[in-house]
Amino acid sequence: xxxxxxxxxxxxxxxxxxxxxxxxxxxxxxxxxxxxxxxxxxxxxxxxxxxxxxxxxxxxxxxxxxxxxxxxxxxxxxxxxxxxxxxxxxxxxxxxxxxxxxxxxxxxxxxxxxxxxxxxxxxxxxxxxxxxxxxxxxxxxxxxxxxxxxxxxxxxxxxxxxxxxxxxxxxxxxxxxxxxxxxxxxxxxxxxxxxxxxxxxxxxxxxxxxxxxxxxxxxxxxxxxxxxxxxxxxxxxxxxxxxxxxxxxxxxxxx
Numbered sequence: 397x398x399x400x401x402x403x404x405x406x407x408x409x410x411x412x413x414x415x416x417x418x419x420x421x422x423x424x425x426x427x428x429x430x431x432x433x434x435x436x437x438x439x440x441x442x443x444x445x446x447x448x449x450x451x452x453x454x455x456x457x458x459x460x461x462x463x464x465x466x467x468x469x470x471x472x473x474x475x476x477x478x479x480x481x482x483x484x485x486x487x488x489x490x491x492x493x494x495x496x497x498x499x500x501x502x503x504x505x506x507x508x509x510x511x512x513x514x515x516x517x518x519x520x521x522x523x524x525x526x527x528x529x530x531x532x533x534x535x536x537x538x539x540x541x542x543x544x545x546x547x548x549x550x551x552x553x554x555x556x557x558x559x560x561x562x563x564x565x566x567x568x569x570x571x572x573x574x575x576x577x578x579x580x581x582x583x584x585x586x587x588x589x590x591x592x593x594x595x596x597x598x599x600x601x602x603x604x605x606x607x608x609x610x611x612x613x614x615x616x617x618x619x620x621x622x623x624x625x626x627x628x629x630x631x632x633x634x635x636x637x638x639x640x641x642x643x644x645x646x647x648x649x650x651x
Contacts, residue, residue: 402470523584547610604640
């Protein structure tokens with residue numbers, strides 16, 4: 397009999413066609429043309445290969461349309477199949493916009509969500525008068541010039557331990573909105589503006605709400621010191637509209 401093994405996956409995906417990471421019921425609708433979730437897609441393939449129920453535990457959820465370079469997930473299974481063969485089999489059956497990049501055994505008590513120390517998200521803005529045909533799925537197009545120096549200065553205010561309630565979308569659960577941003581940067585690379593945020597945890601839509609506010613600051617639509625005021629208010633209405641999901645990507649999970 398095969399022994400139960402705890403298997404770790406590092407996964408990349410383009411989230412454009414999916415209704416986020418977490419499996420859901422009745423997700424298809426006229427408003428959302430997504431037909432599946434990332435978790436459902438991978439679990440379905442694993443169950444087909446291993447011929448047993450599989451429950452993927454991810455480092456965290458990504459919303460509909462959000463991408464990942466290195467989402468992490470683990471699952472337990474009774475199997476003697478080699479990891480090399482399992483990886484090849486998974487990728488052979490998955491859609492082309494989801495790929496398992498790495499696979500390994502981890503300790504039986506390892507948990508991708510609870511053991512994560514921090515996550516790094518990147519929001520990518522394509523700042524040009526004309527949109528890009530090639531980057532339209534993975535960047536957010538802003539045609540007006542952005543003042544990156546203002547964005548850089550205001551972003552620094554968010555570093556450290558704060559109550560980020562102003563950047564939290566409505567949440568069904570009553571939970572603490574205090575998080576620690578370990579690093580945040582705004583960099584310009586040609587027509588691309590990269591907003592990198594590393595935190596010990598992210599509230600619902602927190603990264604996209606920060607990105608939306610920084611875009612407004614870059615357009616010179618806010619007064620100097622606006623970011624501190626928004627942070628201190630602890631009220632979502634003071635921050636800017638949520639930036640589009642397609643510009644956000646989970647870059648790394650640290651353990």
